[in-house]
Amino acid sequence: MSRPTSHGGGQAGPPIAGDPSSFPTDAELSRTLVAATRIATLSTLTAAGYPYGSVVSYAYDDAGDPVVLISEMAEHTVNARGDDRASMLIVDGAGEGDPLGRARLTLVGRLGVLDDPGELRDRYLEAHPYAAYYADFTDFSFWRLRTEQCRYVGGFGHMSWVSADAYRDAGVDPLWEAAAGIVEHMNGDHADANLAYAQVHAGLPDASEATMLGLDRYGVTLRATTPAGPRMARVPFATPLADAQTARPALIELLSLARAQRDFD
Template structure:
């Protein structure tokens, strides 16, 4: 059987309104997901060649390589000592709804022990302070997965392989820590602004409701209700934001532009 290339027998969904080209690259989305999550599924190979899955806590180094603290007594450590090939599955746990619609990332590479973890030890314990209790046990060591390939899945119909160089060369979105708070605030207190973004900047003039589902350095992502059914919309910022502090002014400026365009049309 040949591998399908489309979902649903080729039945295409509605196009994303606005400017889809303003989405971050899958490499950027991958790096941001790794930064935001702290827990992953680690798969190693048994002596008989079978994949063995387990759950680990991790922190990432500057290149996005996950660092784990594992015991010599654990099966995954025994496996890695015999065959360093491994993979890690990281899932966006913040999203609601269908789990298969969530962003997830599989990192494929080789797992090696760090004889001198240096500042990576501090970085790991900052992310997982409870681990300080056993970090110095003689049977525990820090290991790092050197990423060689990435498979990013952003939801239904959105997936790609990301090269190791592309992954390492991309940065974490500067809004990743603030995004959830911004989204909650906009949906709770500024639903009218979300609707205006959808109607004016995204060109969905018949939109009846809009919910912000994403924000990053490049723009806003909206889920929009229209008489013809739900649509996704992308509204870009005029320029990439340098940090989270710039987000409030950028969102307000988009609203000012939308209001000005409405005034010109009336």
């Protein structure tokens, strides 16, 4: 059986307005999703060869490989001792609406015990301080999933395989911790700015409303209301942002440019 190549019988939605090339790569989105999440579904193989899923807490090393603290009594540990092939599903828990529209990532690789976790132990306990209670139990050990391949799904119609090299070489977006708060602030207090971004920078002059969906080092993602229906839009910053502190002046600059363009027109 062949795999379909499109949803809905090939009925494509309207193209993304603005500059879609300014989106982060799927490798960058994958690394950022791993950084922004702390819980995942770990799948191991039973002795009979069936996939076995369990919920785990994780941290990650500098290459983006997840690190877990698991007990020898747990079924997934027994499975990993017998067959080190495993995968980890990480899902973006933010947002409302259809959960299938949220970003998710499956990391596929080999699960191995860390005889000397070193600073990864500290990194894990910083992310999960409650685990300090049982981290030194004799039956608990730190394990790492060595990523060999990634499957990133950004929502309906947005999906790709990401190589291990591309995943490891990609950086975590420096705005990931602040982005949600900035987006909430823009939607709550600056709806007029969002609309200006969509009308001027994204080329949707007939838009009547715009909601900011996301923000990263490269730009902002919007959903605009137009007479023809909703449109997704992407507006880039003049230069990539280095940290969260540069987001406010970059957003102000976009608004100033939009107002200047309107005055010129």
